[in-house]
Amino acid sequence: MFNLKYKDDLYKFILSIFVLSVISVFLIAVAVILFYSYPAIIRYGFSFLWVKEWNPPKEVFGALTFLAGTFMVTFLALLFAIPFSFGIGIFLQEYCPLFLRGIFTVIIEMLAGIPSVVFGVWGVLTIVPWLRESVEPFFDRHFSSIPFLKVEENIGYGILAASIVVAFMILPIISSITKDSLESVPKIAKDGALAMGATRLDVIKDVSLPYALNGIYGGIILGFGRAVGETIAVVLLIGNQAIVPKSLFSVGYTISAVLANTFTFAVISPIYASAEVELALILLAVSLIINIVGRNILNKVIGGRFNRSQFGGG
Amino acid sequence: MAEQDEIKVNVKNLNFYYGNYHLLKNINLYFKKNSVCTLLGPSGCGKSTFLRTLNRMNDYTEGAKLTGEVLIDGKNIYDKSVDVVELRRNIGMVFQSPNPFPKSIFDNIAFGLKIHGIKNREFIAERVEKCLRYAGLYDEVKDKLHKSAFSLSGGQQQRLCIARAIATNPSILLMDEPTAYLDPASASIILDLITTFKKYYTIIIVSHNIQQAGRISDYSGFFLDGELIEFDEAGNFFTRPKDKRTENFITSRY
Numbered sequence: 432m433f434n435l436k437y438k439d440d441l442y443k444f445i446l447s448i449f450v451l452s453v454i455s456v457f458l459i460a461v462a463v464i465l466f467y468s469y470p471a472i473i474r475y476g477f478s479f480l481w482v483k484e485w486n487p488p489k490e491v492f493g494a495l496t497f498l499a500g501t502f503m504v505t506f507l508a509l510l511f512a513i514p515f516s517f518g519i520g521i522f523l524q525e526y527c528p529l530f531l532r533g534i535f536t537v538i539i540e541m542l543a544g545i546p547s548v549v550f551g552v553w554g555v556l557t558i559v560p561w562l563r564e565s566v567e568p569f570f571d572r573h574f575s576s577i578p579f580l581k582v583e584e585n586i587g588y589g590i591l592a593a594s595i596v597v598a599f600m601i602l603p604i605i606s607s608i609t610k611d612s613l614e615s616v617p618k619i620a621k622d623g624a625l626a627m628g629a630t631r632l633d634v635i636k637d638v639s640l641p642y643a644l645n646g647i648y649g650g651i652i653l654g655f656g657r658a659v660g661e662t663i664a665v666v667l668l669i670g671n672q673a674i675v676p677k678s679l680f681s682v683g684y685t686i687s688a689v690l691a692n693t694f695t696f697a698v699i700s701p702i703y704a705s706a707e708v709e710l711a712l713i714l715l716a717v718s719l720i721i722n723i724v725g726r727n728i729l730n731k732v733i734g735g736r737f738n739r740s741q742f743g744g745g
Numbered sequence: 746m747a748e749q750d751e752i753k754v755n756v757k758n759l760n761f762y763y764g765n766y767h768l769l770k771n772i773n774l775y776f777k778k779n780s781v782c783t784l785l786g787p788s789g790c791g792k793s794t795f796l797r798t799l800n801r802m803n804d805y806t807e808g809a810k811l812t813g814e815v816l817i818d819g820k821n822i823y824d825k826s827v828d829v830v831e832l833r834r835n836i837g838m839v840f841q842s843p844n845p846f847p848k849s850i851f852d853n854i855a856f857g858l859k860i861h862g863i864k865n866r867e868f869i870a871e872r873v874e875k876c877l878r879y880a881g882l883y884d885e886v887k888d889k890l891h892k893s894a895f896s897l898s899g900g901q902q903q904r905l906c907i908a909r910a911i912a913t914n915p916s917i918l919l920m921d922e923p924t925a926y927l928d929p930a931s932a933s934i935i936l937d938l939i940t941t942f943k944k945y946y947t948i949i950i951v952s953h954n955i956q957q958a959g960r961i962s963d964y965s966g967f968f969l970d971g972e973l974i975e976f977d978e979a980g981n982f983f984t985r986p987k988d989k990r991t992e993n994f995i996t997s998r999y
Contacts, residue, residue, distance in 0.1 A: 528807070529807055617844070619840050619841070619842060619844045620844045620846070620847075622802065622838075622840065622844070623838075623840060623844040623845075623846065623906070623909075624846065624856070625802065625805075625833075626800060626802060626833055626836075626837075626838035626840075626910075626919075627833060627834075627837075627838075627856065627857040627860065627909070627910075627913065628829070628830040628831070628832075628833035628834045628857070628860060628861060628913070629830075629856075629860050630830065630860075631805075633860050637846060637848070637856065638846055638847065641846075641847040641848070642847055
């Protein structure tokens with residue numbers, strides 16, 4: 432029979448296979464995407480990134496409209512979600528009575544589990560009419576001279592509707608990670624500040640948040656990842672027109688939305704399909720770069736403060 | 746019995762409950778001005794809980810309840826009129842393991858001054874230097890005051906925490922096993938500090954270490970299962986304990 436050492440090696444071998452299979456699926460996916468996008472990359476080069484026109488019959492493909500839509504929705508969703516998430520996380524961890532904290536936490540985590548199509552439907556039924564009947568008329572009356580706030584078509588659908596709903600979708604991620612990060616701040620560190628006569632607000636500002644920053648930043652990255660790739664809710668809300676949005680209220684299109692809507696037709700024409708796969712490649716690259724760059728910046732900015740254990744040894 | 750004006754902290758009939766647990770049972774004792782008092786006892790005996798009742802650190806603990814009085818300079822700190830922020834300015838606290846704030850060395854000490862509304866930069870800088878000198882840390886850190894406090898060694902961090910605790914010019918210092926996680930050399934530096942500090946402060950220390958306690962104490966108390974078993978001058982406490990249980994403890998039978 433096997434002796435212990437031998438068994439150990441066997442387990443190690445089997446577990447390595449599991450790990451390797453995950454890595455190889457990732458690499459194969461990247462390879463396939465590169466392979467299929469190759470014809471479009473060769474044909475359109477870098478101009479793919481700044482050409483506005485997306486015209487399959489003429490075989491003119493430029494991704495600018497989708498890039499603009501994607502980044503606007505992502506940016507606005509983060510802008511809406513981050514302050515709320517911080518507030519929720521800080522409230523839950525620092526101020527909420529214990530018996531309510533559990534209930535609220537479960538509700539927020541359930542929010543994270545709602546399928547995105549349900550969010551989309553909810554957006555169509557509530558956010559769109561609200562924007563159309565209240566918000567857009569208001570902005571049209573008072574802010575029509577400001578280009579970024581100009582209401583072009585008063586239909587409710589568009590960048591703002593999509594951003595609001597995506598903000599709701601990333602809210603649970605960022606707020607629960609904010610809460611968890613604050614929870615992991617050592618009690619003794621907070622006690623130190625309290626014992627000096629600090630108020631709870633002082634403690635949060637000067638001790639808890641600096642300690643928790645690393646984790647909170649991770650939450651924002653995850654939120655970004657979800658927002659940039661969010662598809663179904665956006666398809667339902669953004670208006671799906673390949674134009675570069677000039678205003679908060681413009682309709683638009685995102686990379687993921689155009690893929691979801693058109694990729695099944697695109698496969699008919701090799702160059703059309705290739706252009707769409709190149710869109711997928713861009714999306715993949717953006718997610719990867721954001722993750723890598725984000726973590727590196729973070730290490731440089733606060734590494735000096737965190738690379739030593741908090742109760743640092745002799 | 747000590748003269749009334751020599752008493753800094755006077756604890757009367759103190760009971761502390763956490764949920765259904767009766768953690769401190771009718772504690773009565775007093776601490777004299779400018780003395781060092783150590784509180785001894787096995788883990789879980791309530792000595793740290795007791796220490797935290799002296800600056801109301803349990804205020805935010807849900808389910809905690811306290812009866813009795815803690816008089817500091819004759820005034821009950823659990824009186825409704827007492828401002829906790831003001832109270833804590835007068836009581837410095839040092840914890841089991843070093844817990845500097847995620848800030849620079851300078852800002853760690855300036856923190857206490859800033860939260861109490863002091864804005865004068867020269868005053869703050871002066872005070873920071875003075876506290877670091879008191880804590881015997883100034884020469885070691887004077888060239889890196891604006892570096893992270895986490896860049897210091899464990900022993901230095903603990904001295905920084907002591908410097909921080911005295912920055913607001915308190916009259917009482919509470920220390921919860923301040924040398925528990927330090928190497929013997931660092932611990933020894935801190936014990937020496939405590940001995941010099943009693944000129945300025947009334948010092949109350951929770952300790953596990955009987956040798957250390959014997960070295961620095963003027964008074965000692967022994968806690969067991971939430972009760973104060975014995976409280977006496979250190980000379981009597983360590984050589985002629987009245988209670989059998991105290992004797993067992995100081996001869997290390999717990």
